[in-house]
Amino acid sequence: MKSASTSFRILAASLLVLGATLAVHAADIGPDAAKRLLSEGLIRPLEEILTSVKAKVPGELLEVELEIEDGIYVYDVKILGADGRVVEVETDAKTGKVLKVEDDD
Template sequence: MRVHVRVGTVVALMLGAFCSLTLARDLGQDEALRLREQGKILPLEQLLQSALQRHPGAKLLEVELEEDDGIYIYEVELLTPSGVVREIKLNASNGQLLKDKVDD
């Protein structure tokens, strides 16, 4: 009995399995509230103020809280006065800036 498997199929399956292990997990508002009450993450208002200070006059578009490898991260999207969308990632536990880049 011969089994014919296309190399592309095997690579796609392996890549899919790997990617599913490295994706961040989005957290809902109930879990975010619980983490805040436990002191595991800082208040969102405090971190939003930090993000907005980086880009004066920017408007908030979206905020997500996610967990990636045991680290809680706020991903903030801002629209700058010049019309550029910025993606800012902040460590939700200590406020450290992890990323500030133009969003594609």
């Protein structure tokens, strides 16, 4: 049988791992902040990003989010391909460079 102190240590370690996992997730950026970032030249216009993304991954646009991940502004674009798969395309919002293309789970 586990002691109370062992159970507490396991719980505390689990919470630390959970907290670290949550900390690496992206933070969404709202429309007002996005307008400010655009006017300051810190991100590219969405139209420009979508032109680049659709050239790489054709299909129907489902969703776009502007996030900050590890200090980098990222457009997270979801595209429904002709084959019915949803593809997630992450693009550096400042440079327009495609960072990652993967099936959306």
